[in-house]
Amino acid sequence: MPVDELDTRILRLLIEQPRTSVREYARILGIARGTLQARLDRLERDGVVTGTGPFLSPAALGHPVLAFVHVEVTQGHLDEVGDALAAVPEIVEAFSITGGGDLLTRVVARDNAHLEDVIQQLIRLPGVVRTRTEVALRERVPFRLLPLVESVGREARAARASGGGSR
Template identity: 30%
Template structure:
């Protein structure tokens, strides 16, 4: 998947501390700067500077809440595999990024070119998302599986 966006980001080389910082934030996106500094054994100012650089470089795209699956019983979750025509992958990706119910988008190998994670509030919205994706110029084929439960 292309990482280019309409916003120009500054280049920033990521080191082992940045990678560890990102790993901690993936597990606890609400960790305070003080907690991060203690866990990384660096100063709070250094943590804040690194966070600022990670955000401005585009390495961190945003901060979000991950709710426990038991709290999201009314959410329709699915995985959609997408086949793209020829060299239109970048154009298709840009269109897919405009659909908010597609929470993640991955390139892949094999029969499918892209895999999209879908979260919809109900089946009607889910059906609309499927239709929206399938009508994008460059989408040749798709297959979707609704996720029933996590095991």
């Protein structure tokens, strides 16, 4: 298991109170500041904590349209197309995938006409065979990790209670 019960408590605080100081986190958790700092350093080194925010809203930045664009790529050109996608500012994420298509991108746009312009830009990229677009209508579950962190914490407690131990 990548984290233990204390790590889970730390992660919960990072999610719920992201602007709190390390000293205050240590006080809340009832642990030494050095212990907390060592844990935070390890969580970052292990890739559990990958950033510190802030989280921005594309809609508040004038890009309220969200679409998922599947991109089919000519065989052998995945890296080149991936590099080209990184140059398109409206593409906020891109993943290599299995299934229908080779890449899945998350695209934001000012309006539907702007979305069409972005898609046309993608279609013109060397190595792109075709695209398929799905427009998001409403966010039903916002990006979140706290439920996962809580689940990991429950598993760590259960392992500890059953004698599985912890770090």
